[in-house]
Amino acid sequence: xxxxxxxxxxxxxxxxxxxxxxTGQWHGxxxxxxxxxxxxxxxxxxxxGYSSTMDSPDQGAFGIPVTSTRFQDGTLKIAITNANxxxxxxxxxxxRIVGVFTQAGQSFPMNLSRDEIEKLGSNRPQEPKKPFPxxxxxxxxxxxxxxxxxAGTLTMPEEDGKYPAVVLISxxxxxxxxxxxxxxxxxxxxxxxxxxxxxxxxxxDDRGTAASTGDFASATSxxxxxxxxxxxxxxxxxxxxxxxxxxxxxxxxGGIIAPMVAADSDDIDFIVLLAGTGIRGDKLLLAQQELIGxxxxxxxxxxxxxxMLNRGIFxxxxxxxxxxxxxxxxxxxxxxxxxNIPPVNLPSGLTExxxxxxxxxxxxxxxxPWMQNFIRYDPAPALEKVSCPVLAxxxxxxxxVPPKENLEAIKAGLAKGGNTNVTTMExxxxxxxxxxxxxxxxxxxxxxxxxxxxxxxxxxxxxxxxQVE
Numbered sequence: 001x002x003x004x005x006x007x008x009x010x011x012x013x014x015x016x017x018x019x020x021x022x023t024g025q026w027h028g029x030x031x032x033x034x035x036x037x038x039x040x041x042x043x044x045x046x047x048x049g050y051s052s053t054m055d056s057p058d059q060g061a062f063g064i065p066v067t068s069t070r071f072q073d074g075t076l077k078i079a080i081t082n083a084n085x086x087x088x089x090x091x092x093x094x095x096r097i098v099g100v101f102t103q104a105g106q107s108f109p110m111n112l113s114r115d116e117i118e119k120l121g122s123n124r125p126q127e128p129k130k131p132f133p134x135x136x137x138x139x140x141x142x143x144x145x146x147x148x149x150x151a152g153t154l155t156m157p158e159e160d161g162k163y164p165a166v167v168l169i170s171x172x173x174x175x176x177x178x179x180x181x182x183x184x185x186x187x188x189x190x191x192x193x194x195x196x197x198x199x200x201x202x203x204x205d206d207r208g209t210a211a212s213t214g215d216f217a218s219a220t221s222x223x224x225x226x227x228x229x230x231x232x233x234x235x236x237x238x239x240x241x242x243x244x245x246x247x248x249x250x251x252x253x254g255g256i257i258a259p260m261v262a263a264d265s266d267d268i269d270f271i272v273l274l275a276g277t278g279i280r281g282d283k284l285l286l287a288q289q290e291l292i293g294x295x296x297x298x299x300x301x302x303x304x305x306x307x308m309l310n311r312g313i314f315x316x317x318x319x320x321x322x323x324x325x326x327x328x329x330x331x332x333x334x335x336x337x338x339x340n341i342p343p344v345n346l347p348s349g350l351t352e353x354x355x356x357x358x359x360x361x362x363x364x365x366x367x368x369p370w371m372q373n374f375i376r377y378d379p380a381p382a383l384e385k386v387s388c389p390v391l392a393x394x395x396x397x398x399x400x401v402p403p404k405e406n407l408e409a410i411k412a413g414l415a416k417g418g419n420t421n422v423t424t425m426e427x428x429x430x431x432x433x434x435x436x437x438x439x440x441x442x443x444x445x446x447x448x449x450x451x452x453x454x455x456x457x458x459x460x461x462x463x464x465x466x467q468v469e
Contacts (some may be wrong), residue, residue, distance in 0.1 A: 007370050022050065022071045022091065023263070026112040034118045035447045039101075041078060041087070041112065043069060048349055052078060054085075058119065058446045059182050068347070076112075076308075084297045105346055122183040122368045126451045128192040134158050135284040139202070141234035143214075151211035152177050152204025153232070156240050164245035164468040165200035165271075167231045171225075171252030172374075174209040174453050179251065182446035186251070186433060189452045190460075197461050200241055202231055220373035221253060225260040243328070245269050245468045247388075249460070250276060252401065252432065254393075256379055261386035270467045272460055273392040275401045275432050278383070278409025281374040282314035284401065289398040295441040309337060313366070317375045334359045359412060384414030389421040390414055391463045393456060395430030397440030423463060427456055 003198040023045050030037040040055040055062045067081040076097055078087045089099020089112060097112035111401045135156045140149050157163055167186045169178045178185035191201035205294040207214030207227055228248065235241045251260035255276020262268040277284050286307055293303045316329050365371050392410045394403035407424045414422045431437035434456040435448045 020278040022076060024114065025116075026097060027115060027117050028101070028110045028112040029117050029398070029404065030108050030110055038117050038119065039110070041066075041270055043071075048354075050463045054078075054080065059443065066377075079170055081302070086388060103297070119189070122446070123449050125449060126189045127185060128188065132192070132195075134195045139234070140211075141204075141230055143207075143227050143230040145230075146207070146214060148207055148214035148227075149212065149229065149325065150204050150207065150214075150227055152202055153191075154200065154238070155191050156200040156204045157195060157198055161240070162242040163200040163240060164247070164269075164464070165202065165235050165241045166194065166247045166249050166464070167235065168201060168203040169228055169248060169254030169257050170206060171254055171275075172370075174206050176205045177203040178202075182287075183446070184433065186452050190249070190457060193457045194461060194464075197465075199461070199464060200234055204231060206421065216371035218369055220370050221257055221260070221377065222373065224253075225257050228257055228261045229265065232261070232265070236267065236371075240469075243267075246466065247271060247467070249274065252276070253374075255401075256377070259379060259382040259386050262388055263382045268388050270389045270391070271386065272463065272464070273390065273410065274392050274434065274456075275398055276379075276406070276410060276459075277401055278379055278406040278411075278413060279375065280378040282311075282318065284406075285314070285375070286310060287402050287405070288400050291402060294443065295399060295439050296443075312337075313363070314375055317366060322366065328365065330363060330366075331356055333358060380409070380413040380416075383410060384413060384417035386417065387419055389438055389467050390423070391460070392422070392424045393459065394426050395432060395434055395437075395440070395456075396426050396428045397430060397431040397437050399440045400432040425459065427453070427459070430456060 012026045023043050026041045026043065028039050030039065037059070040057065041052050043050055043052040050071055052066045052069040054064040054066055056064065064080065066078055068077075070077045074091050076087070076089050076091060079085065084103055087099060087110070089097040091097050093115060094386045099109050099110060099112065101110040119342050132155070135158055137149070137154045139154045140151050142149055147401060149232065168179070168191065170187065175181070177187065179187040187203045191203055194201050205212040206216060206224070208216030211322045232246055235246055236243050246267060248258040248261060248268060249272040250256070251274040255273035258271045258273060258276070262271050265377070271407065289306065290303055291311065293306070312333055313330065316326055316333060319326070334356045335352055339350045392407055394401060394407055396403060407426060411422060411424050427434070429436050430453050431440040432442070433445055434453050435445070435450050436453055437444050437448060
């Protein structure tokens with residue numbers, strides 16, 4: 001699962017200065033312990049001054065809302081309150097900004113320019129290199145229901161025979177077949193490991209992504225489940241695959257989709273849930289917001305204020321109403337939130353209309369079919385219908401899918417349906433991507449050389465072999 005929008009409610013306020021042109025893209029790079037992290041500030045001029053967003057390309061994060069953008073007397077100051085980030089720098093005659101980036105009390109020099117910064121090569125020692133000691137075939141299969149073609153890679157042991165197989169199901173956001181994010185290719189590493197150990201693996205590009213056709217933006221988890229079912233049908237058509245030993249491995253959102261498919265099919269022999277969720281989407285987002293906020297140094301008061309506002313927003317999304325009705329109720333909700341802010345805390349010149357419009361612009365994602373479905377979706381009913389063996393793994397330091405409450409919910413849902421062939425494990429020291437991590441914060445993902453913990457892969461392989469032997 002990508003880092004889902006936390007929908008933190010922030011105010012944008014600006015102070016005007018028109019002596020120099022500060023609008024456009026400004027590129028910089030943080031260098032910490034030998035690791036480069038590129039950042040981009042996108043500055044726009046408004047009627048009252050400036051507003052901006054921040055991108056972190058190496059972390060796969062774009063359009064991060066900025067709380068305040070000020071440019072006065074040649075000094076640019078950008079603040080992202082909910083992440084405890086402040087950047088302050090001075091624009092020189094060479095059209096470069098010399099400044100300092102501060103987050104949670106730690107300061108780093110970072111200069112900005114108009115020139116795009118190239119990504120440095122990352123050390124990813126686990127990524128396999130050709131030639132592979134197994135067969136690797138580019139494949140295309142059809143989802144007849146959706147009338148789309150899905151492109152992927154099928155890897156199989158070199159020797160002739162019929163092999164057990166798994167379909168890999170990626171997390172949220174448009175993912176290619178390697179589930180590539182933040183310089184890592186988790187599914188490439190996992191598929192290589194499993195295939196070297198006798199398991200055939202089919203991994204594929206999400207619909208509308210890379211070489212697959214279809215529309216990703218209009219799809220929900222329910223639609224993605226039909227893509228996975230089509231992948232299973234394709235494996236059944238292959239003479240090298242043992243049709244009675246086909247399983248699913250889903251990561252993050254993929255851990256929601258796998259039970260959906262298994263609940264409606266007798267063709268699934270087992271499923272593995274990697275950081276899968278067991279609680280409703282709104283509850284997951286609130287828990288995620290709190291954990292990542294704490295790791296980022298956000299104060300308990302700020303976290304509680306954001307949680308209170310977000311609960312109200314999610315309650316609106318949970319109602320059975322049309323998109324326009326939902327937007328109208330949200331607009332009224334944000335207007336009331338503005339009126340509840342003590343006047344002493346309001347930035348000078350910030351009107352109710354501007355506050356509401358700014359917040360509505362930042363909540364566009366809430367009107368997407370995927371997000372509405374995610375917030376409303378409760379995994380329990382699907383889990384209750386799963387009768388095949390299940391392995392559910394979470395990392396102890398996962399801040400996106402908190403391990404204890406989700407593993408307990410997964411186990412409870414399966415037990416309610418009478419499924420006793422269930423194994424759940426919380427793996428020490430691992431984050432949401434199953435990397436060995438210090439804090440588990442998403443900001444670490446790209447800086448960690450390890451792509452996938454060998455311990456986690458050994459657990460997955462050992463359990464699968466128990467199911468198929």
